[in-house]
Structure formats: structure tokens, C-alpha cells
Amino acid sequence: MQPVREVAYRVIRAVDVDDAYANLLLPVEIERAGLGGADAALATELTYGTLRRRGTYDAIIRLAADRDPADIDGGVLDALRLGAHQLLSTRVASHAAVNESVTLATRASGRGAGGFANAVLRRIARETPGDWSARISQAARSDDEAIGATSSHPVWVVRALRRALAADGRPDDLDALLEADNAAPAVTMAALPGLAEPAASRTRFSPIGFRAPSGDPERLVRGSGGAVRVQDEGSQLVALALARLEPTRVGERWLDLCAGPGGKTAVLAADAVTVGATLEANEISPARAGLVRHALEALPDEVPVLERDGRELAAEQPGRYDRILVDAPCTGLGALRRRPEARWRKTPADVAPLVETQRGLLTSAIDALAPGGVVAYVTCSPHLAETVGVVTDVAAARSDVEFIDAAAALQAVSRGPLELGTREDGPPVAQLWPHRHGTDAMFLALLRRRA
Template sequence: MSGQERRPHGGRRPQRSGANRGPARTVQPARAVAYGVLRAVTESDAYANLLLPASIAEAGLDQKDAALATELTYGTLRRQGTYDAIIADAAGRPVSEIDPAVLDALRLGAHQLLSTRVAGHAAVNESVNLVATAQGRGAAGFANAVLRRIGRDTPGAWQQRIESAARSDDERLSLRTAHPVWIIRALRRALAAEGREDELDALLAADNASPEVTLVALPGLAEPGEPRRPYAPTAFASPGGDPHRVVADAAGAVRVQDEGSQLVALALAAARPIAEGEQWLDLCAGPGGKTALLAAVAHESGAVLEANEVVPARAGLVRNALRAVPGDVTVHEEDGRALAASRPGAFDRILVDAPCTGLGALRRRPEARWRKSPADVADLVALQTELLTEAVSALAPGGIVAYVTCSPHLAETTGVVSEVLRDRDDLVELDARAILADVARSPLDLADDGSGRVQLWPHRHGTDAMFLALLQRTPEGESR
């Protein structure tokens, strides 16, 4: 049968308006929300962690349905690669030949059948109803056949079946852990650089676990609640229920923020005593979490903070994040490289939280693993290097720059720092490990490669995999 003949049963040719459609079918609200988010991720490169809370609120879901929508969305996105291999086998065709709207419903159904306690008939019927509403009866029949085929075998049998077709050990591991092969290899290299390659399985498992919601209490504006997180003095765990209600009740003085993000911002502030009137810059500020924390510390200490975010919509998020902090923080909307180049020697502390692959936040942004590719790394490394280089030029003598990425990929972390250090003789690298140890409430298990750089890990620290290096510009006339 040709691809042309198969398309009406779920292939890429869209249905004509009204063609082959029956009456609209009822879809349970939590599944409708999850499906809507999956479609937005596929079609518009939306971020699930930003869209899902708004979609839940708009749909008016109660706590039980909100929890179901969250599990269905994140669970489906996390294991998408594994589900795609199973769907392709059950459908007898590559997923590239299945209409994207149908494929998202199949992924949602496969997740319920293989990874949840949802009754099989409910998983199939609800997913088929989604397809029927979106694409019509022909596509619904195709979806019904595929999902019933998946439901006939156990999760273990399906896993064994797809792994038996793998061409390498890494491909088998990819199918088992739902991480692309290139990411597995990048994470293995990063762990091996610490002498801890044996932690790879634990890291991959942590990427697929739902993270605890962590809150930040902005210094001078709020006090951390209970239970406290182990490391950042500003961090505490969500007390349960809707964390956004806690944020709203605190008028922005409490925010949702990963503990690792809090630690790297606090390390910049603690790198040396703060002098009255210091000038600070958050060069790549969106969406504003670290900016708000730095702004609170700056306000307490008499420093002046500026922020910059090149994307206007994200600059708006930065301004919103700063509303709880007294005083005015200027938020620029420029290319960070151009802004830094235009302000030589102007700043005492600069945070460069550089755009990156996001491999350190896969548990929080599961779609990132399917959205990025190895080809993205080279372009990002070039941008990261340029941002850090220009930031160094914007430092006053004795000023400090924190280079931060939410990625452990060696090219984005030590590679960038080493290249910038090679090109400049007016920089010294500070011991970020020692500085962070002074910030943290309890000891951090950090690898010591002699550089003083910090790599946090979800499986070891319960944080995103944040990287931190601290570079200080030497006084004029001195070189390292």
C-alpha cells in the first residue's frame, strides 16, 4: 500500500473542513488540556512548563484533574522517543508518516497504556475521541487500531521488542531511558570528566523523575518557609497544593525557582564583600528569576542592578519578576554582546546566564531533549563565547563575572571558559567551589578538577545541572 493510500488513516494529508467528521465527541478535561499543550509544543515550539499552568487555570481544573493533566503532559513528553518507537512498530510505518495531530494523541494514549494505571479502555477511547474531534472518523479508526495493538502487549514486552532492534548499546539505552543518543554521550563525557561515569544511570533516571517544586524567598522581602532545602539559604520546598497561590499571596516576594539557580546567583553576590554603589548587570536576564534574587540582594547591600534581555516578551517577564523588589531596575532590550561592548569597564559584577541547550533541566523541560540536536551546540558555543568575552570587557578592574549555563555539556561549560581565559591575560579564575561552600547551608558533593568550577547535578544535589565559573578582571596594569 502506498503512502498516498495510507494518509487518510492518519498520514500527513490534513482532512478537509468537515470532511469525514462525525458529531463532536466528549473528551475528559484533563486529557483535553494535556493534548492541547502537546499540540502547542509540537506546532509552536511552546514550553510546556510555561503553557501548562495557564491552560489548567483557563480550563478551571480542580486539584485532581490538574494533577492528571500535569502527569499526562510531562510523562508523555519525557518518554516521547520511546513511545514513538512503539507507535511506529504498532502502526507499521515511521512516525514521520503519521499526521502530527494524530501522533500527539497516540503518544498521549501510549503513555496512559504503558506508564500509568489508567484503565486501558479509557486510555484508548479518550485518545480516539481526541483524534476524531481533531481529524475525523478515518483518522480515529487508524488511532483506534494502533492503540489497541499497543494495549495487547505488556510494557515489558514492548520494551524488549524495540530494544531488540537497536543497533548499539547506546541506542538501547536511549530507548530504555528516553534520551537521544547524542545527549547520553554528552552526559557520559561530563560525568567522566569528574571521574563519575558510573553515575550515568542515576542521572538519566533523575531526568525522568518529576522534580520537587522549590521556592525562593527574596532576601529582605520574605523568609523561607518549611521544609527548607539543604543548600541555598533562600530556598524551601513547596508546602503542597498550588505553588502559584503561595507566590500570589506573597506578592512576588516568594517565587518558584530551582535551588541550583538560586545558588549560582548567590555565589556571584558572595564572591567578595559588596561595596556601596556597586554596579551590577544581569546580561541575559529572561525570564527574570535570577534577576529578582540579585535585585533583592543589591537592594539590601546598596548596589545598583541593571538587566538586559534581547527578546521583548521575555524582557516583559523580567520586569514582572522585579515588581516585588523596591527601587528601579533598568531592563534593556538589546543584544547582550552589543550592550556589554558599549559599556567598557562599567560593572563590578556581571551575570552571564547564557542561552544553552538546556540539558541540565530535562526533568523540568522534558521537550528540550527532542527539540535540540548536536548541530545546535556549535552555534550556542559561539554565542556563549562572544557573550562572555564582551562581558569581561564591561567589567571594571577587579570586577567579577559569573558564567552560568543550565547545561553540563563540556563544550558549553569548561570549553567556553577555557577559550575566553586563553584569549585574555587580564583574568583570573576564582574558586567558585569554595565560594559556594560558604554560601551553602550544608556541604555540597562537588567534583574537584583543580579549576574551582562548579557543576551541580539533579541526581546528586536535587537541582538542575547548573554550571558556574567565576572570573575576575585583574587591576589595571596587572596580568595573570
């Protein structure tokens, strides 16, 4: 058994069994196996590719096995998914893909399972990816189910993305967005303001962004002492939009209310140092609070990191802060390129509790603003209930807030034209998109507390 496939399989199983995060576990497994160069790249492709296309592979396995994937032993099913990915989406030789996957299935559940996996994978190998796409489309019970099966998105996610695109004036972009969700994203870096300069390979929009050089970007991060970091360009832009919204008065107090894992916190902290503001951070999860502290190690001034429920913390500090970032917990539907397992973990039932939390955080943050202060409400999700729905509901219940044009704020910090969507009604919010901007689907709303 090749260690490359062992690594991919272990991560895929951990995602299934232990709710592990592939982006955190995979580097550990690669290092443990001593993989480098092409082998590390292949392990990464096999892992992320299998997780991204899991829905499509399950639809194919259902037909090839004539069995509901839910009735197949989990260890065997993950071996079949990994084998299907190699057969249909890589240049791995068919015999190697089948044989190695059969070995994994046998280890998981015995010789009978190995024989079953061998038969299923050989059936899959007989047809082209195009043939299988046509077959699973024909087997679908609705047009949306066909789109979900062929694009490897749950149907409820397909519908949520369609509605979000329509609201942003992009009703014809669904296919492009679904395709972008299944493409491996380029690695982007951020050079913290005042601590490092972006490399020559600049990103399109962020003034602190650049493309990672070839090789392991973590080496660059370690070598800089944290002054440069891996960070999505959209995350950089929304943090900068708040920090640079308008001239800062010396002594301003800023707060990052939901700071984990700390990427936006570090950008805010670096900008705060340059303009004489002070930043506080808060993160309810102790483990994520530890990540925030690590993200801030390059900063010359210590940033206090609290571990509180953000709603309670903000409620205890009325009128204290001039700028607050609420990077609210959300479904994560905007980061499916980088966290492919997220699409299989969330369900429609998760949205309502998240929305309740989001409203509470935003309401408390506004209460904690000084008169004239601004809160940036951010989600890594375009779902309308989590974005426009939250900010509209919160603002409608108050008489002391007004919206600031978020699209104009983003454009003001961008190096090039963002060409953001047009909204016929509703508040002046902004939505970034993977297929349009090459970023996560970051949402931004800016609200000022009236003086």
C-alpha cells in the same frame, strides 16, 4: 471526552505545531478548562509525562504500528503518544486510555485514523512496559540507540551527558541522570533576601529556598507580591555565589547581562539592596524583558531593564561593573525535568552557534568589568562545549583574567555539603546535577579581571 485529556492533548499539540512551552501554556489551559485539585494534577502528569517519554513511546509505536512515526499524521501521533503514556506509565484504566485516545485521533484525522489508533493502542496494551523496553532495546542499532530509546533521550544528548559526567569525575552516573531527567521535579521556592523568609520546609542547600506547600504555588507568589517565587534551587545557588562571593563595597555596580526571565535577577537585586550595591539588567528579547520587569516588582528600588544585545551593551561599558552575571543562552539540557520538550527541539547543529554567542557574551562581560571585578558564567546545560569549552577558550585568549574556585563559592553559600564532582584538570568550575543535588544541571565558572 474528559476535559483532563483534552487539556493535555491541546498542550502536546501546541508544543509540536507551534513550538509552545508546556510550562507556560499548561497553566493557562488548566484555568480555561476550570480544572482543579486531582484533575489539574492528572492533566499535568499526562502532559509532562507524555512529553518526557516521547522518544520511548515513538519507539514502541514504530513496532506496534509497523510504521515510522514520521509517516503518521501529527495529530494522530500525539494521540497515540498520549494513549501510550496512560497505558504504560499510569494507573488509568486501559479501556479509558484507548477509547479517549481513539476519539482524539478520530477528531484529528477522521474515522480511518481512529481505527488505526485503536489497533495500535490495543497492541501496546497487550504487553507490559518491561516487555516493550526489551523489544525496543533489541530493535536498536547500537548500545547508545538502545539507551536513548529506553530512557527517552536523543542519542546525541546521551553521549553529551556521558562526556560531561566523565569530566566531572562521575563516569558511572549516566543511568541515574537519565532517570532523574524523566522524574517530575519537586517545586522549590525562593524567598527574596530582605523581603521574605523561607518557610519551615527548607531545601537542602539554598539559604533562601523552601519547598512549596500543597496546592497552587502561584497563589503563594501572588499573595507575597512577588517576594517569594518558584525557582529551581540550583538557580538560587549560582546567583547567590556571585552576590556573596566576597564582602561588597557600598556603591558597587552589578549587571545581569542575559536576565530573562528574571529569577536570578530578582535574587541579585534583593541582595544588592541589602549591601548598598546597584543592579542593572539586560535582556535582548522584549517579551522576556517584560518577564524580568515582572520578576522585579517586589523590589523597593527600581532596577533598569535594558533590551540590548548583551555583547554590544557590555562592549560600550568598559571597566564599569564590579560583578556581572552571564546566564548565557544554551541548549537547556540541564533542565529536561522541567522542560521536557527541550530534548526534542535541539540538535547537535544548534551547539556551535550557541557556543559562538556564549564566547562573545563572556568576552564582552570581562571587558565591562572593573579591575578586580568578577563575572559568573552560568549555563543550564552540562554540555562540555557550552561550559568548560567556552570558559577555557575565552580565558586562554586573555592575559587579564584568573579563575576563582567556583565549587568553593557554591559551598560557601550552601546550607549543607554539596559534594561536587572532582576534576583532574582544567579550570576550577562547578557542576550541579539533578540526580545528585535535586537541582537543574547548572554550571558555574567565576572569572576575575586582574587589577
